[in-house]
């Protein structure tokens with residue numbers, strides 16, 4: 001019965017992220033994507049269809065009683081991207097059906113299949129993609145049931161295991177360390193570099209409401225972008241040497257090939273201030289030279305230590321996968337019964353109306369003459385008896401069917 005659920009997927013498991021882009025539906029702007037998916041749905045005779053593309057997976061999930069051939073797999077992906085060859089499709093695409101498809105969906109939602117195990121973002125992406133497909137009229141009752149159970153299962157996994165605990169990104173660990181050191185929100189923070197890494201650090205600083213951030217970068221426009229997000233100040237990197245406002249925390253991450261913040265530059269930045277400074281150095285090689293660490297009072301956190309911690313936390317999350325899988329096995333079983341019950345409910349949908357019609361037919365046609373011959377009390381009693389029978393009869397097949405499923 002569950003064989004009707006089918007998945008085609010390309011993910012980071014088998015495919016490099018660069019190659020994966022080639023499997024995303026081409027020209028996927030909102031309206032066009034809707035039309036393309038509707039076309040796929042009717043071309044391949046799917047009853048219902050769901051599609052999702054993230055940076056590390058592309059997934060088609062559909063409902064259909066019909067088998068799906070290798071030729072159809074090729075044809076579907078070639079419809080989505082003409083450049084894809086049969087060979088490339090066969091190498092990268094995974095086809096799953098029935099319990100295997102549902103298990104995969106559950107694993108994706110519970111972030112067991114993620115590049116970084118335990119990242120809940122995928123659940124939001126799944127829900128958003130489902131919402132869109134539903135809005136576009138692509139989904140129906142079978143996918144609704146599957147998604148309801150998927151979300152429920154993922155929530156159970158996040159609540160009952162520790163899969164999503166402990167940060168695994170170097171930047172979030174850096175900021176966590178800073179918070180553990182109880183750096184006040186009005187501390188003077190220098191953000192040196194405005195690339196991807198410090199861009200992410202800036203987001204965390206905003207989240208934790210730090211109010212005094214100065215950003216230095218070689219290209220001023222990037223520093224300005226971060227400064228406007230943080231209501232901070234943007235300055236060119238060439239001005240760092242003349243900066244005399246002092247600082248409490250320095251987060252540095254520039255892609256330079258040498259440790260360029262030396263004794264001389266550092267003492268200028270200190271501007272004769274005393275007391276320990278917190279330095280978070282996310283660059284490889286480190287931006288801060290070893291002489292600074294040796295000669296000044298610094299609490300120095302560098303990327304290697306954070307990377308080690310991130311690896312430990314990843315290993316911790318991975319251990320939780322075992323517990324998560326146990327939940328998935330139970331939930332898959334429950335889904336099977338739930339699915340069958342729902343099919344019976346739908347099949348039984350017309351039973352009350354049909355029984356009511358039989359009762360009306362009996363009273364108004366078959367036994368009409370006899371009923372007309374009865375006095376009011378007797379007729380009232382007959383009607384009440386028939387109504388009682390009607391109600392009892394409605395529940396019998398439903399109960400029997402449910403018992404058969406259990």
Ligand SMILES: NC(=O)c1ccc[n+]([C@@H]2O[C@H](COP(=O)([O-])OP(=O)(O)OC[C@H]3O[C@@H](n4cnc5c(N)ncnc54)[C@H](OP(=O)(O)O)[C@@H]3O)[C@@H](O)[C@H]2O)c1
Nearest residue numbers: 170193194195196197198218219222254255256282283284
């Ligand atoms: N934290 C992590 O998880 C992680 C992981 C891998 C690597 N890294 C290290 O982080 C550093 C940068 O990473 P990113 O992700 O932020 O890279 P990114 O997005 O490419 O940004 C590079 C940053 O460094 C600046 N920069 C590059 N070359 C420079 C130079 N010669 N002089 C002055 N500034 C220069 C860039 O300034 P412009 O904007 O002017 O170009 C930009 O601010 C590298 O050392 C990299 O090895 C960090």
